[in-house]
Amino acid sequence: MVRAVAVDAGVQSGIFDRVVGFFSHVSRPSFEGISSYQFRRVDPSLLSDFMPWRLCLVEAHAHEIGNRVRDARLLLGDDCHLIALIFGDGDAGRVVEALDAGADDALLHPDEGAISTALLKGERFAAKLDRLEMRVREAELTRAAGQLALDNLPTPIFFKNREGIYTWCNKAFEAFLGLSAQAIIGKSVFEISPPELARVYHDADEALMQEGGTQIYDAEVNCATTGRRKVTFHKAATVDTQSRRVVGLAGAMLDVTDRSELEKKLKTAAECDPLTGAFNRRKFFELAHHAERQHVTSGIPFCTLVLDVDHFKQVNDSHGHACGDEVLCQLSDFLRAGAKTGDIVARAGGEEFYCLIHGQDLEQSLKCGEYIRRLVDEHEFIYEGKLVPMTVSIGLAEHRADEPVSETIRRADKALYIAKDSGRNRVCGD
Structure with a gap:
């Protein structure tokens, strides 16, 4: 909607005689003249307060038109549609001059019909500009609302x-x-x-x-x-x-x-023995099955080792269950610290541990088992400042291609009982 039309000086009739004012829209412009607008005078000093002006008629003699258009553009800003009315001794060159000075339209020696037509075109331009500005404002409000939401x-x-x-x-x-x-x-x-x-x-x-x-x-x-x-x-x-x-x-x-962190704790709880921190029985068999598949595809040997603490009941009876738990923890740390890359240490239950020795046959693993037995025998297990004597018995078996891991464990367990029946604190293989 065009709310006002500014006029710098009068139209050709000279009625307004270089007085700045504006036309209020009374009815739709027609080609019969500018009678659809009512002229009102205004103090030029108040022009800055008339921000909604969309159309401006700038009337001047040909030799003044450039300066008059520039002054009007500076005064009313870029949003106002400026129509230059050129009178006097002018030609098409003055029209170009007015346009170069910032006019949106320029009329040479216009009559009322030409002025009315220019106003109608300007009004349509202003209406489009209003709609565009409204869309821009709506987009800015939407963007601001979106940014506020994202910020919160x-x-x-x-x-x-x-x-x-x-x-x-x-x-x-x-x-x-x-x-x-x-x-x-x-x-x-x-x-x-x-x-x-x-x-x-x-x-x-x-x-x-x-x-x-x-x-x-x-x-x-x-x-x-x-x-x-x-x-x-x-x-x-x-x-x-x-x-x-x-x-x-x-x-x-x-x-x-x-x-x-919670996932790590849950994973640890699912895979590890809560007392010693070693793998639990379920995780041991999961890793052992992986070693079994490697053995089938690449021929890499491995052995299973079953270790049992000798006379562990006496440790509990003599020193208490807290001492027994502490000894098992120390033994677990001891075994894991000595394990090579690829070896697996797990607590099978009670005072029994499983180990998987990766990449070694039975002869090599027996040497490894003997090394573990001797280290445990020579190690000083301390609880509350007191030495707790400890020895272990160990059974070993090498995995065979035609058997499941559970059978390899069974044979190692059988070798363990042979070691115990033979006097404990020794290593036997199957």
Whole structure:
């Protein structure tokens, strides 16, 4: 809707005689004249208060038109539709001069019909401009509402351009890094993160922006309050709707440190003996089956070792169950510390332990078992300052290609009982 039409000087009749005023819209403009507008005078000093003006008639003699148009444009701003009315000794060159000076339309020696037509075109232009401005305002309100919503989300969120430069982030992202938006926006990851972490982020960003789509991965991030945290990045490439080219990315970080720690604890609880920290029986057989498959495919030998603490009941009876538990823990630590890469140590139950010796045949494993027996025999197990004598009996069996692991364990267990029946503190093989 056109709300006002400014007039700088009078029309050709000279009625307004160089007085700045405006036309109020009374009815729809017609080609019969400008009678659909009612003229009102206004103090030129108040022009800055008339922001809604959309149309302006600038009347001047040909030799003045350029300056008059420039003055009007400076006074009313870029949004006003300026129509230059050129009188006197003028030609087409003056029309070009008026347009170059900032007029949107220029009329040479116009009559009322030409002026009315120009006003009608200007009104339509102003109406389109109003609609455009309304859409812009609505878009700005939508963007502001979206930014406010993102700022209030507890999840750290950020945007980057195609060069990997941060273009926006929310308050949660600022708080997580301990940096202000001013310190983040316009920077790359290499400017705000440690080099070893920045390289991970950069490589992931490049892969995403080259391939498009979405991306999820885990990484560490320096948190301002708690140091390095494990996070899951959720990212998506942003694509220009016209060119269909990737122009940047949007990302969010989910702190999974606590969840990861819980997962580790649950995994440990499921796989390890709660007393000694060694693998439990179930996990031992899982790993042993893997060694069995390796033996079938590559021929790598392995042996199973069953170890039992001699006279463990006497340890409990003489020193108490707390002492027995402590001795088992020390023995477990002792065995795991001496294990080679690929070897497996597990507590089978009670005072019995299983070991899987990787890459050795029975002859080599018997030497290994004897080494363990001797070390345990010579080691001083201490509880509350007192020496607790301890020896172990060990049975060994080499895995055969035509038997399951459970059978190999059974044969090692059989060899263990031979060792016990032979006087304990010794090693036997099957």
